[in-house]
Structure formats: C-alpha cells, structure tokens
Amino acid sequence: MELNNQNLYNRVIELLIQARLQVVQTINNTMAITYFEIGKMIVEEEQNGKEKAEYGKQILSELSEKLIAAFGKGFSETNLKQMRYFYLTYSIRQTVSDEFENNENSETQSHQLPNSITQQVSAQFKLTWSHYLKLMRITDVNERNFYEVEAIKNNWSLRELQRQYDSALYTRLALSKNKEEVLSLGQKGQIIEKSKDLIKDPYILEFLGLPEQNAYSESELEQKLIDKLEHFLLELGNGFTFVARQKRITFEEKHFKIDLVFYNRILKCFVLIDLKIGELKHQDIGQMQMYVNYFDREVKLEDENKTIGIILCQDKSESVVRYTLPENNEQIFASKYLTVLPSEKDFIKIIEH
Template sequence: MNNIDRKNFHSQVVDLLKSARNKVVRSVNQTMVITYFEIGRMIVDKEQDGKERAAYGENVIKNLSKVLSVEFGKGFSERNIEQMRQFYLAYSIPQTLSAVFNSGNPSENSENKMIILSWSHYLKLMRIEDLNERNFYEIESYKNNWSLRQLQRQFDSALYTRLVLRRNKAKVNELSEKGLIIEKPIDAIKDPYILEFIGLREHTIYSENELEQEIIDKLEHFLLELGNGFTFVARQKRISFDEKHFRIDLVFYNRLLKCFVLIDLKIGELKHQDLGQMQMYVNYYDREIKLNDENKTIGIVLCRDKSESVVEYTLPENNEQIFASKYETVLPSKEDLKSLINYK
C-alpha cells in the first residue's frame, strides 16, 4: 500500500468512526429529550390527582428528586426535574410547527417534534416567551445544525426581530412555520447586520481595510451572520476594463439563490457614489462572470450609517439587485433595533 492509498484508507476509517459517534450522540440526545418529556408528563398527571395542586406538585418534585438522586446520582436536582415539568407544559400542546424535516411534513406527535435538538437547546428555547419566535429558532437550529452557542448568539443578536421588521404579516407567519425561506434576493438581506464578533467597539477608530481583515479572520462567524447558503469566494477581487482597475472588497456565492453576492465595506456615511460603484460591479459580474444558468448578481453596500432617502432616489423603483445595509459592532437591544430600522 503506497502513501496515498494508506492516507485514503486511514481517512475512510476516521470518517466512519466520526459518523458513528455523531449517530450515537444524536441517538442519546433524542432518547434523553423524549425521556425528560415523559417524566414531565408523569409529574403533571400526578399533580392533577392532588387536591392542592401547587403544594402537592412541590412535594412530588422534592420526593422524586431524592429518589432519583439516590438511584442515579447527579442530574436530578429539584430544579432539573422542574425543568422537565416545564418542558412538558411548553410542548405538550402542539405549539411548534417544527417537524422532522426529513419527512417534509409536520408530525402530529409532539414527541417527534422534539427529537431533533439536544436537551440543552430546549432549555434555551423554553425561555423564549414569544411562541412564534421560539418556533423560528427551533426550526433554524435544526435546519442549520446550530450548536447551543450559535443559537444563543443568534438570539442575542435578535435575528428573528431583524427579519420580522422587514416583513409583512404573512411573511412573519411563514418565519414561525417554516423558518427563513430564501426565494428572492431581498429574503437574504438583513438590515442591520450585527458584527459584534469582530471585536471592534462602537466608538473605535478603524479603517475599511481593518474592518475587512477582522471579517476575514472571523469568516465562520460572518457566514453565520450572512445566513443560509453563503460560501466565500474572494476578497479584494480585481476587475479591469479600459485600463482601469477596481477591487471588490468581498465576493460570496449563494447556493440557494444561485448567484454571486458582492459586498463593499464603508466605515462612514453612505453616499450615492457608493451605490453607483456597486451597480457597476454588479453589471460587470452579470455580463462577464456569471454563467447563463445563474441568476443576476446581488450587491450589498455595508455601511456604518445610511440615509434612506439617498438609497431611495439613487436606486430604481424596481431594484432587486443593489442593497444598502447598516452594520453594528455591538449587540443592540430589540428596542434599539426598532429605532435603527425606523420601525413604525
């Protein structure tokens, strides 16, 4: 066996073991979630048999905690068992439309709805009071295989709120039923983008080159913020014509929209020239780079500040290719987000 064959063989064995371990982890998670759901159901059923439900329920949990702790050790404190009870109460009535996506159809069995995420995910999801918001994060966690840390980050950056503020009522309902569906360019655009991960504080002085470098250094985080379907293509992509040279800050490709996405970074106020320059980049890509079976290129000018009037009067009314979005380098509150977007 030569070196190449040996490396391929080793790689195949490693991949097989990783796949097996992932299946074991998923199986353990599913079993744990279903078990905790069932424990919660049994506690609630027991409570309903008591005349004084509140006091009786406390005793049920306290006594059960003592028995389980003796039998199984750590992990069955009164607080943990109360969380199982809350879990059942939160999900016993079909309140979530997240389904086992492999089948393509929502299951009527509430337990089947819950085996797609870990217990840690559901501990976080249970604390989201708005039912539509909870459904959205549950669906997106599953679809995008978010870790608990990624789920927490998306919640902290108010992803759901940012998407809701750009949609009508029908589209808001779709978010809670199906998650984020990208069918046209506007669906992939956020405003603002939250770039707290780059580590540049709100009033820090930095250049566009430094901003770009921080994004590249934390590209995985930036792709998470961009959303579904984005892959990185190039930075400082040079295009040339008539002996003139131009550089596009960042180039991505979106597999769902089947098009290139060009991003220009502006650390100051958006000017109409910035939009005109992006229009030139987009036109060049459409005429010289994209293939016949690909869709029209999208351009995003990512700026620190923008005037909606400048955007409105610079771009054509039927514009579906050029977008201007703010970016924030700190995590704003939901109230701040509403004022940032001038929500009414």
C-alpha cells in the same frame, strides 16, 4: 497500493465520524425524550391531586429526593420543574402544529398512536437539552420555533444559538414580512427564494470586537471579517460560500477592487459586499451598480442568477438609497452594520424605525 490504503483510510475515517455524530445525536435525542416523558408523568400525577399547587410541590420534593439518591444531582426540584415545563411547552406546540398541518388525518393518527403527541414531538428533538433550556425561555411561540428550526438546520452550537438570539435575528428578519410570512418564519425558519430574502438590516458584527466609534479603517474592518469568516458567514445567513477578497476587475486600463465576493448556493448567484465607514453616499451605490453589472456580463454563467450587491455602511439615508436605485431594484441593497450588540432600547428603536 499506497493510494488504495489512503482511500481505505479516508473511507474508514468518514464512517467513524458519521457513527460518532449519530451516537451523539442518539444521546441528545434520548435525553430530550426521557425528560419530556418525566415532565409528562409529573403533570399527569399533579392533575390527579386535589390541591394542585401544594400537591405539586409535594410530588417534586419527594420525587427529587428519591431520584437524587438513585441517580445523582441531576434531578433537583429545579431540574424537575424544567422537565415539567418542557412537556407543557412542547406538547402544546405539537398539538397546534398537528391541527395546522394534519387537520384531515388527526383522528386516524390518534387511533394508530396511543401516545401520538409524545411520539411525534420526540421525533423532532434533535438538539441538546441545553438548547431546549434556552429555547424554553423564549415566550413567543413563533420566535421559539424559528430559533429551533434554524439551530437544527445550521447545526448551531448553544453559544451560536445564544448569539443569534442576542442579535435579535428573528426580529430583524420579521420586520420586513407580513403576518403570513412571519408565521411561516416560525414554522419553517428562513426560506430563501429571492434576493431580498438574503438581506438583513442591520447586520450585527459584535463578534469582531471592534469599538462602536469609527476609529478603524475599511481595510481593518475587512481584515476582521476575514479573520472571523466563519462567524460572518453565519451572520450572512444560509447558503453562503466565500470566493475572494479585494477581487480585482479591469476594463479600459482602469482597475477596481471589490472588498468581498461570496456565492450563494441557494439562489445560485454571486454576492458582492462593499464596506463603507461612515455615511453612505450615492457614489457608493453607483460604484456597486458597476460591480454588479460587470459580474453579470463578464463573470456569471448563463444558468446562474443575477448578481446581488450589498453595501455595508455605518449610516445611511433611506432617501439616498431610494432615489439612487431604480424602483424595481432587486439587486443592490444597503444595510447598516453594528459593531457592538445593541441594548434593548436600541433594538426597540430599530424595530420602530
């Protein structure tokens, strides 16, 4: 009887949590739709004015005064300008998206839905108004769309969205892609289909609070990553789950320890991470090759894909990596990590490099 009561309790709790999430989602969605519609009304009213600039100022001033009297401080002229810009930003985006994805059916849809742009865009408002205020400040359309898609997929808080933007996630992923892939990145977010799609270079680990200087050991770096595991998983990307730290493997009475072991649910493979302070050496790559071979031959199941090895180092020579690994390498990767958020100048150097 006690077990049944516990099961009932768990089911009720799950239902209440889901209901609460749906209520929050509905509130966020309704607020975004409402502000979008207010922005649309302002733009349409402005377009009827003879002197657009002066008429627009007059509209915002008078509307703000009346709305504040009726509903409170949330309708200042600044906020109304943001709603206006919200409409202009997302109505343009949806128009372009419709032409790209639904070129053949666009005319039919416009007859069926008198406010087709509004209705289609509203269906996509799954973040908070604060998220959209941040997103609207990103001028590049592909970059803005990318962060919106990733924030929705990964349930990023506003703080995490800001962190990912500050760490130039879009730029780091886009560096290794051609024009079509960059366009897809903006429309669909990060799609993981092969091992190289998992890799970032550099990884930004500013959340660890470590200094830029190498005044810490590999074990201290490892402990910091474990302490901030949730943040580290977000930095690694989609589909990662933690398996083990200091994973011991033994053969011929020799013992080795792999710093961190993860599993990626999307690629269905193990991901081994070795941490290196200082410059990467060819011996480090050879050691990772041994770890990967061991996991492939002794640990992974038949229906799982080949193991991936990532060496995180403070510095690396591209030539050492290129000549140590085989030309068709798709398993071993070396990436730099930064323990402080780079300045704009530093990011430009990364991009140019």
